[in-house]
Amino acid sequence: MNLPAARPLDVFVIAGEESGDILGAGLMRALDGRWNGPLAFRGVGGHRMIGEGLRSLYPMDDLTAMGFAAVIAKLPTILKRMKQTVEAIVANPPDVLVLVDAQDFNRRVAGRVRKRLPHLPIVKYVAPTVWAWRPGRARKMYGTIDHVLALLPFEPEVMRRLGGPATTYVGHPLLSEIPELQPTADDLAVRNGARPTILVLPGSRRMELSRLSASFGAALGLLKARGQEFDLVLPTLPRLETMVREATRGWPVQPAIVTGEEAKLAAFRRARVAFAASGTVTLELALAGVPLVAGYRVSDWEAQLAKRFIVGRFATLPNIILDGPFVPELIQHDCTPDKLVDALAPLIADGPARQAQLEGFARLDALMSTGGVPPSERAAAAVLAVLAARG
Structure with missing residues (x-):
């Protein structure tokens, strides 16, 4: 999908761990190939996303915590970074906000940004595991997230059944x-x-x-x-x-x-x-x-x-x-x-x-077939389709 661009497309991407950094970098590459014009990437990411041109607000490791105990220990830093991230988005609104993994952090960022920038397109890359635990998260995303990009083939139907946002299966990066x-x-x-x-x-x-x-x-x-x-x-x-x-x-x-x-x-x-x-x-x-x-x-x-x-x-x-x-x-x-x-x-x-x-x-x-199209390319096409639909 090639759309005309008179100025750089401003994409704000947030990834919270190594797997998200891989996904984010692949998406950035694919967007660069599909967008007919310059792009500017900012947000939060690791060395792979930085290598693709991301200007990261702070080290991605500040958001990385696995398990209840680790999250509690790191909570002051996470809350500080959450406020910093939301303020950066609101102060200079991007054309689209893409939230990669970091489910709880990004869910809260999305909610706060949506209240202050109701027309900003917000895409969630990696569906939350509502099929495994806390299924109520799907319905809570509706109205906050415009579109979800799913890694697993059954997730669009699960999100529909649970009352979540529109969801597209783009494929798991392991397929490559x-x-x-x-x-x-x-x-x-x-x-x-x-x-x-x-x-x-x-x-x-x-x-x-x-x-x-x-x-x-x-x-x-x-x-x-x-x-x-x-x-x-x-x-x-x-x-x-x-x-x-x-x-x-x-x-x-x-x-x-x-x-x-x-x-x-x-x-x-x-x-x-x-x-x-x-x-x-x-x-x-x-x-x-x-x-x-x-x-x-x-x-x-x-x-x-x-x-x-x-x-x-x-x-x-x-x-x-x-x-x-x-x-x-x-x-x-x-x-x-x-x-x-x-x-x-x-x-x-x-x-x-x-x-x-x-x-x-x-x-x-x-x-898990994606019809021969790399998952990152399907993800980029979906992001641009959301942009086109939101004008």
């Missing part, structure tokens, strides 16, 4: 990785060899590592004690390598720790099975055709609080999209070494447990 996740003949030889490669992905945040690494490590020790030989690989980010090495120092089986995107993708192509923290990585493994067991733990008080709000049947994205229990989910007190290894062992051999996961994973490509 599928060609790099497809194993070559050499990769398949490793994946199907006599000595399997096991991936272990205990999370990318300190709290996840501290709560999952001991259980994952002990489970791998039990697997070896049962006579299963294997190679163990742990992909991580370069900035987390020191923390990961410390967290795995006492494991009975030491992993080969690899860093960087290229090494991670190579490990995914060759892996036979995986242990993974419940999160986006479970979908990445499924798209790579790697059977897995998902685990997750939070503090007991966080778990009790979450029970009051959770409505979804499943915790992992493959199960949610496929609407079935394909991936074993061992959450909280079920995430024990014994249960983890009992769930993983049947996935190594070519038996019914492994085949059931692989058959489910084979359906994901069709369910």
